[in-house]
Amino acid sequence: xxxxxxxxxxxxxxxxxxxxxxxxxxxxxxxxxxxxxxxxxxxxxxxxxxxxxxxxxxxxxxxxxxxxxxxxxxxxxxxxxxxxxxxxxxxxxxxxxxxxxxxxxxxxxxxxxxxxxxxxxxxxxxxxxxxxxxxxxxxxxxxxxxxxxxxxxxxxxxxxxxxxxxxxxxxxxxxxxxxxxxxxxxxxxxxxxx
Numbered sequence: 560x561x562x563x564x565x566x567x568x569x570x571x572x573x574x575x576x577x578x579x580x581x582x583x584x585x586x587x588x589x590x591x592x593x594x595x596x597x598x599x600x601x602x603x604x605x606x607x608x609x610x611x612x613x614x615x616x617x618x619x620x621x622x623x624x625x626x627x628x629x630x631x632x633x634x635x636x637x638x639x640x641x642x643x644x645x646x647x648x649x650x651x652x653x654x655x656x657x658x659x660x661x662x663x664x665x666x667x668x669x670x671x672x673x674x675x676x677x678x679x680x681x682x683x684x685x686x687x688x689x690x691x692x693x694x695x696x697x698x699x700x701x702x703x704x705x706x707x708x709x710x711x712x713x714x715x716x717x718x719x720x721x722x723x724x725x726x727x728x729x730x731x732x733x734x735x736x737x738x739x740x741x742x743x744x745x746x747x748x749x750x751x752x753x
Contacts, residue, residue: 562616563614563615563616563619564614564615564616564630564631565612565613565614565624565628565629565630565631566580566583566612566613566614566615566629566630566631566632566633566713567610567611567612567613567624567629567631567632567633567643567646568580568583568610568611568612568613568632568633568635569608569609569610569632569633569634569635569636569639569640569642569643570608570609570610570634570635570636570639570656571607571608571609571635571636571639571660572607572608572609574609574635574636574660574705574706575635575703575705575706575707576609576610576611576635576706577598577609577611578706578707578731579611579633579635579706579707579709579710579713580596580598580611580613581596581731582707582710582724582727582728582731583613583710583713583714583717584596584613584615585727585731586714586717586719586723586724586727587613587615587717587719589719589723589726589727590718590719590720590723592615592616592617593615593616593617593618593619594613594614594615594619595613595614595615595619595620595621595622596611596612596613596614596622597611597612597622597623598610598611598612599611608639608642610643612624624646626645626646627645627646627647627648628646628648629643629646629647629648629651630648630650630651630652631651631652631653631654631713631716632646632647632651632652632653632654632655633653633654633655633709633712633713634653634654634655634656635656635658635692635705635706635709636656636658636659636660637655637656637657637658637659637676637677638659638660638662638672638673638676640653640655640676640680641673641676641679641680644680644683647683647685648685649683649684649685650684650685650686651685651686652685652686652687652688652716653680653685653686653687653688654688654690654709654712654713654716654751655677655680655687655688655689655690656690656691656692656693656705656709657677657689657690657691657692657693658691658692658693658705659672677689688712688750688751690708690709690712690747690750690751691750692705692706692708692709692712692743692747692750693705695708695743695746695747695750696708696739696743698742698746699739699740699742699743699746700738700739700742701736701739701740701743703736704736704739704740704742704743705743707728707732707740707743707744707747708743708744708746708747708750709747710724710728710744710747711724711743711744711745711746711747711748711749711750711751712747712748712750712751713747713751714744714747714748714751715748715751715752716751721748724744725741725744728740728741728744729741
């Protein structure tokens with residue numbers, strides 16, 4: 560527990576990145592870690608990039624992750640995984656939602672969405688775990704649970720009991736969506752397995 564670990568959350572506004580980082584931080588705190596977190600909202604309401612940086616360990620002094628030091632990146636969209644490659648190192652793990660969200664330049668035909676994004680990530684000596692969080696969320700009965708499905712995939716890679724995450728979700732998610740979120744979390748854990 561003495562070593563500090565770094566998790567970078569990246570995605571597009573409206574994907575639930577901040578809730579995912581809050582659930583993860585709360586679970587790590589409950590597991591006994593010191594946790595520091597920072598968020599950048601950017602143009603979130605207009606579909607812009609959103610990030611959250613989370614650091615945990617025995618004692619953490621700063622919430623900011625230096626380039627080349629993210630141990631895990633949880634990317635809510637494939638291009639967002641590539642955008643933050645400078646934060647990764649050999650041996651990093653990238654949990655990436657395989658959903659594509661087209662930026663305005665692609666949607667208007669001014670640019671094209673790159674092919675084989677996951678293959679490009681794999682070439683970088685990082686572990687890449689593709690998770691179809693959108694399909695998991697639809698199967699769970701609520702498409703807005705894709706973020707919790709990704710938290711489930713992430714939870715497999717942390718030294719925190721799944722029951723702690725479930726308790727945090729139970730306390731933080733409104734009751735009317737709790738069942739769907741629990742289903743998404745469990746399916747995400749399956750998808751995130753090594």
